[in-house]
Amino acid sequence: MDLIQKNELDPLFEILSLLYLCHNANWKEEAIQSLDEYGVKGEEFFRDHMKILETYVDTFKKYKKDGTEDSFFFEQVSDESFQLVVAMAVENRYYYDHPGETDRDWLRGCLAYLINDPQDHPHLPGEKDLPRLPDELAILQFLDTADIKNEEKWHALNFLRKPDYWMTCLFDTVRANKDAYDRAIDAVKKPLDKLLKRAAVYEDAQFLKIAGTCADTPVIYLSLAAPLILLVLYTHGYQGILLEALRAEDEPGKYSGEAVVRQAKSLSDKSKLDILCILKHTSMYNLELAEALGLSPSTTSHHMNTLLSSGFVTVEKKDGKVYYCLEKENIAQFLSILERMLLS
The missing domain is CATH 1.10.10.10 (Winged helix-like DNA-binding domain superfamily/Winged helix DNA-binding domain)
Known part of the structure; x- marks a missing residue:
């Protein structure tokens, strides 16, 4: 099993997730409801384990900077559309480090592939094997048969029309919020350090098997902004830092x-x-x-x-x-x- 485990957070993923939470006034209530639906006592679990997340989000929100296109990325989107935004950012982080080199054709092909991703291969195809959408007609024809909900197609259409513009805006917003992220990390440093130490000796064997199979040598980070997530993309994966606490609820005799x-x-x-x-x-x-x-x-x-x-x-x-x-x-x-x- 080829993968690289990092006992640390990924600032790019964290900032994107924090921005999404900050634009959802009901995120806490929704988290508790999801826990209830999962089969644990949501309010009790949140009180015992997730107060760190509340402090993290509140501190970030206090210092965050608004981006020029926040509504497109964080407000007028479904959870599925936001997951697509995250996948595009994570899989194209080269352009985060090299903002002047964005390639519209590559980004459009990558986005189209992710929209219709069959999830059969452990790596993204090369550029020559990505979908080619050279003009508006090709984009419309692609979306006509794309495997996404009709209500999400307007977002995908705008994204496909000028992916270089949207990714530039997104990465600019992430950079602008690096200071807010650093302040949020400082606000939770002590409990976060404890969680990182626990995570260093915790192993979710099933997730690691899936990650090592579904991606070629992925880098696995921990996440506090999405503390219960298990996510595998092509080059990166994310494991919620509170998963050990959630798994403990399944121990014999408890729930x-x-x-x-x-x-x-x-x-x-x-x-x-x-x-x-x-x-x-x-x-x-x-x-x-x-x-x-x-x-x-x-x-x-x-x-x-x-x-x-x-x-x-x-x-x-x-x-x-x-x-x-x-x-x-x-x-x-x-x-x-x-x-x-x-x-x-």
């Missing part, structure tokens, strides 16, 4: 019923069950599964992320592609626990 319910929820629609039935016979990559199920690649990816997080599937690399396969041992364990709870 065990909620853990089983969470796994059961991952089977709450027929498509996910169909996926497991298919993988029982053979491993498949994302596009194969999408075609077998008659679903779009993005919908299939969403289902797979749910099944990965529940531990019912895992990944393996074959012939340069990323395949999904059944995690039979975990499924057997889930059924055994369910049987004990209901029948013993």
